[in-house]
Amino acid sequence: MHIVIIFNHPYEGSYCNAILRSVKTGLERAAHTVDTIHLDNERFNPVMTAADLQAFRNRVPVDPTVIAYRQRLAAADHLVFIFPIWWELMPALTKGFIDKVIFPGVAYDYTPRGYGMIPLFKKIRSITVITTMNTPGFLYRLVFGNAIRKAVITGTFWKMGYKNRKWINLSGVKQASEKKRSNWLRNIEHRYAQLR
Known part of the structure; x- marks a missing residue:
């Protein structure tokens, strides 16, 4: 299978980068091909301009990066989003990617x-979102209402008609022991080595 990863974290030493390495190692073990869209390194512009909004009405994008991303996403069998949760939501580049x-x-x-909506990326079989955050998981559910699930898993990909959607949220990362962090990375690598 061909997997497209949409990655957003500006700091190379981040735990999100460790997750990215584990996902890619697992996928390579399973002999899948991987295309990583690294929004930070590719200097993706997340701002919706007046021209972008006019294009939205006409349904023809004008941003050359968006046009290039369309071709890359159209080749995918599976999408993996990896990003941190900051102030209970995704970073600006991920939000801009969804918008644009x-x-x-x-x-x-x-x-x-x-x-209703009809997805145009016909090859995509499934979508996984992997997030990290320092907020404890129970607080994120009870106080903040699982904002990422509502906005991304349901509000974007369910609404578009994708049936196979998964959210892996690693909470309390800052407080987690090195052993726990290592176990998470091993489990993620194993998960993607088993992807069929």
Whole structure:
């Protein structure tokens, strides 16, 4: 299979980067091909401009990066998003990627009656979102309402019609022991080595 990873973390020494390495190692063990869209390194511009919004209405993107990403995503069998949760939400580059690339005429179209969506990336079988945060998981669920699940898993990919969606959230990362962090990385590598 061909896996496209959408990665967002600016610091090379971050735990998200360790997760990225584990995902890629697992995928390589399983002989999958991998394309990593590193939003920070590729200097993706997350800002929706007036031209982008006009393009949204016309359903034809004008940002050359978005056009290039469309081709890369169209080749994917599986998408993996990896990013930290900052102030209970995704970083700006991930939000901008969703705003500018998950775009009508690129990632989805509307049903004939206009009330639903049809995904245009026909090869994609599944989508996984892997996040890290320092907030304890129970607080994120009870106080902050699982904002990423609502915004990304349900509000974006369920709404678009993708049935196979998974969210792996590693909470309390700052407080976690080195042993626990190492176990998480091993489990992630194993998961992706088993991906079929």
